[in-house]
Amino acid sequence: MKRFIVVRLAQAALTLWLLSLAVFLSVHLTGDPAAYLLGPELGSQEYEQLKKNLGLDRPLIVQYGDFMWGLTHLDFGRSAVKGIPARDLLLQRLPATLELALSAFVLSIIVGVPIGILSAVKRDTIFDHFGKLFAVVGIAAPSFWVAIMGILLFGAILGWLPTFGRGGLDHLILPACVLGWASMAGMVRLARSSMLEVLDSEYVKFARIKGLKESLVIWKHALKNAVIPVLTFGGLTLAGLLNGSVAIEVVFAWPGIGRLMLTGIQTRDFPIVQATVLAAGFFYIVTALIVDILYAYVNPRIRYD
Amino acid sequence: MNRLQLKSHLLSRLVILGIASALLMSIACGTATETTKSSTSDTPSTSSGVTAKPTSAPDPKSAASGGDKVTILVGGWGGRFAPLYNSGCHAFGINHGGFLVRSDENRQAIPGIATDWQVSDDGLTWTFTIRDNAVFHDGTPVTADDVEFTWLQTWGPGALEVATSSTAINNAKNTAKIEKTGRNQVSVTHNDVASGFPSLMSDFTGSCHGLVLPKKFWDGADIHDQDRAVEYDQNPIAAGPLKMLDLIPDEKMAFESFEDYYDKDRQIPIKYVDLFKVPDLATRAAALEAGDADIAPVSLDEQSRIEKSGGKLIWGPEASYFRIQLLGAWMPDIPFSKKEVRQAMQYALDMDQFIALYGEEVFVPKGWAYVTPASIGYSKELDAYEYNPEKAKELLAQAGFPNGEGFGPLIINTWHSQGVPFLPESAELAANMWREVLGIQAEVRVGDEVAIKKAANSSDTIYGQLIWRDNEARVDGVSITRSGFGDPSNKGRAHEDQAIFDATVKALSVIPPVEKDQALRELYQTIREEGYRFSIGYVNIPWGASSRIADWKPQPMAFYPSALHTIRLK
Numbered sequence: 001m002k003r004f005i006v007v008r009l010a011q012a013a014l015t016l017w018l019l020s021l022a023v024f025l026s027v028h029l030t031g032d033p034a035a036y037l038l039g040p041e042l043g044s045q046e047y048e049q050l051k052k053n054l055g056l057d058r059p060l061i062v063q064y065g066d067f068m069w070g071l072t073h074l075d076f077g078r079s080a081v082k083g084i085p086a087r088d089l090l091l092q093r094l095p096a097t098l099e100l101a102l103s104a105f106v107l108s109i110i111v112g113v114p115i116g117i118l119s120a121v122k123r124d125t126i127f128d129h130f131g132k133l134f135a136v137v138g139i140a141a142p143s144f145w146v147a148i149m150g151i152l153l154f155g156a157i158l159g160w161l162p163t164f165g166r167g168g169l170d171h172l173i174l175p176a177c178v179l180g181w182a183s184m185a186g187m188v189r190l191a192r193s194s195m196l197e198v199l200d201s202e203y204v205k206f207a208r209i210k211g212l213k214e215s216l217v218i219w220k221h222a223l224k225n226a227v228i229p230v231l232t233f234g235g236l237t238l239a240g241l242l243n244g245s246v247a248i249e250v251v252f253a254w255p256g257i258g259r260l261m262l263t264g265i266q267t268r269d270f271p272i273v274q275a276t277v278l279a280a281g282f283f284y285i286v287t288a289l290i291v292d293i294l295y296a297y298v299n300p301r302i303r304y305d
Numbered sequence: 306m307n308r309l310q311l312k313s314h315l316l317s318r319l320v321i322l323g324i325a326s327a328l329l330m331s332i333a334c335g336t337a338t339e340t341t342k343s344s345t346s347d348t349p350s351t352s353s354g355v356t357a358k359p360t361s362a363p364d365p366k367s368a369a370s371g372g373d374k375v376t377i378l379v380g381g382w383g384g385r386f387a388p389l390y391n392s393g394c395h396a397f398g399i400n401h402g403g404f405l406v407r408s409d410e411n412r413q414a415i416p417g418i419a420t421d422w423q424v425s426d427d428g429l430t431w432t433f434t435i436r437d438n439a440v441f442h443d444g445t446p447v448t449a450d451d452v453e454f455t456w457l458q459t460w461g462p463g464a465l466e467v468a469t470s471s472t473a474i475n476n477a478k479n480t481a482k483i484e485k486t487g488r489n490q491v492s493v494t495h496n497d498v499a500s501g502f503p504s505l506m507s508d509f510t511g512s513c514h515g516l517v518l519p520k521k522f523w524d525g526a527d528i529h530d531q532d533r534a535v536e537y538d539q540n541p542i543a544a545g546p547l548k549m550l551d552l553i554p555d556e557k558m559a560f561e562s563f564e565d566y567y568d569k570d571r572q573i574p575i576k577y578v579d580l581f582k583v584p585d586l587a588t589r590a591a592a593l594e595a596g597d598a599d600i601a602p603v604s605l606d607e608q609s610r611i612e613k614s615g616g617k618l619i620w621g622p623e624a625s626y627f628r629i630q631l632l633g634a635w636m637p638d639i640p641f642s643k644k645e646v647r648q649a650m651q652y653a654l655d656m657d658q659f660i661a662l663y664g665e666e667v668f669v670p671k672g673w674a675y676v677t678p679a680s681i682g683y684s685k686e687l688d689a690y691e692y693n694p695e696k697a698k699e700l701l702a703q704a705g706f707p708n709g710e711g712f713g714p715l716i717i718n719t720w721h722s723q724g725v726p727f728l729p730e731s732a733e734l735a736a737n738m739w740r741e742v743l744g745i746q747a748e749v750r751v752g753d754e755v756a757i758k759k760a761a762n763s764s765d766t767i768y769g770q771l772i773w774r775d776n777e778a779r780v781d782g783v784s785i786t787r788s789g790f791g792d793p794s795n796k797g798r799a800h801e802d803q804a805i806f807d808a809t810v811k812a813l814s815v816i817p818p819v820e821k822d823q824a825l826r827e828l829y830q831t832i833r834e835e836g837y838r839f840s841i842g843y844v845n846i847p848w849g850a851s852s853r854i855a856d857w858k859p860q861p862m863a864f865y866p867s868a869l870h871t872i873r874l875k
Binding site: 034 | 759
């Protein structure tokens, strides 16, 4: 296992480096913050001066070298538009993203998994049909549309919840539910199919023949094996949520990392884009690693040696 | 490993994971409201200094329900306060900053922190007289020292190399000297005549170059110290009618009406104003409907819903205009290097179709580019060409492209804009008209604004193409005219006609207001006639107002919340 972890960490470092190179090149080749900052009454001379002031007139290889050197002490540079170090901006937004992502994740587990299990256990009943419908709508409906509908219904028409912004628990409910719904839908489908497979297996049949109570069969024997794929899915879901959902954050005016990344891309604010994309890559890699480790402990048949 | 050991392993790792999750949740929830304003023991303050109290972001439901608070939503803001760095401070700076020159309800210049401004006989030196009764939000008086400091920071020695405001760069290049010339007077001497300088010092340009910074804030630091500038962005002490109470970056600004504001007639009657950044249009409309907000930019589509909830639409006149740029129009092998082609393209545009697209309350086919009815130099002769397809065809044929033969493909670059709705749709409408009337193979490409601007300003790769864009309307078009028509070195220039360069330089050097208006009027008519840049008109911006708002009169040419002193609550 130790060797496995070391190898994965080395792979992670290589992946992050390739990611940083890809982001650097793609963002630099499609524009620059000077073009964004340039007022309409100004022309090429001011543009060239702006580029110089932002250090963008240097050769790309020099700019990349600077960036990589800064990375060694987690310095992504200063935001061209805001003047604040990109790392500080990222850390400012991180709590909002964590709050929303973890809430959505917890909701997706505590709602999605039980519905999926119930759907499998009560197969072809009304519970099953509800579960399937819940999953299909959650996967098919675009999250930004669900968000807007939620705001209209619960905010504007019923007046139960705030329509935008971050604040207390009431601010969190709607965005977390909307963000978590797609993940819940995935959890429902996965838990259902996994549970169905397990319920059909020989050892479960044997447990029933032995005369064990049905609740014991399901919650003690079947669930443990059924939850393994859910674990993997859950890890990747969490990584995705941690990267911030741009659509949800824009619609709800939630000040998270997703919106920060979008603004950075729109203004070609390279330090912001690089910081947010690398953070996203980092979240994915770390979460995938944790999932793999947990997987080995949950399923003793898995060995990484 | 046996089953018991495995269980123990798993349990211990789950415990670790649980503790880690709890820690993460506590970080997230414990910092539910991040404020960057901190008690600044190391920044200058007085007994009434602005200090930050970490507050929880107020529930938007209660924000708009109190009688002494107004909640305003905007789509976005730049976030920097010092003119050297800001790329547009409209949403907040206009009401928070203290400007040397201000504008009345008709966008006429009136005294601000400066009571008076004079120009020398050679037109190169402007002298501003600073009033005695203006104070900053921390109670300290605004003096000529502060004005001198602000100008030195923004255009003085060293500014050119650190500015991230393109307006600051432009002015720094033209600034020869800045000095305090009296107890309450400050002068700036330019290298070339800057007839638009008072406009630049006013609150009717979005660059906020006219606001005054507190010199004391930079005591102990270099005038261009970046960290100190960032600190100022987090605790901006200004001299405008609104004093900042709380700032959550990219989320919210909370203000209080400044009771010591020098202009009692323009003091904001509402005690508190909250400004939120809400990018999504549908969310802003829903917030108005729900009572979570009082004022927000919306679209006509939301009108019925807003009215059903007891609110209304209030129009911000002449907020943005259309600007059509013909790139590389001086290159002889490009079709629109010929005047007949440029004019033909304008005669082929039917304004009724644009009115049908936008609605007559929104779109008005008046003015030429940035010269709208409230601008200096406007005249009716600048309005959009009358639709005349026969004349359009005739002119195109005269230019050697009968029915568009030999014209080649015409690429129209545009983007989705916050300022003008349906910008790509209007470009497509124009492309259709050019296809049908002139036989030109016009193709609209909706792209990224930054990438298109970069291509237009830095290379000739898109010469022969057209940019269909918008811009915020402006009172004084001096600087934009100089850039497009008076600067032969500008890659984004409109032409290479020496006669127009000379006429532009001459007109832009006229300073006395009446003569300036006349000179610009003639120049704009000439430029319009040539057709290197043209326009179809301007748009009024619909503001949604909740049922609490009895009245509000936004100024013309303001796509941001303006004239807040005219807000009246029911």
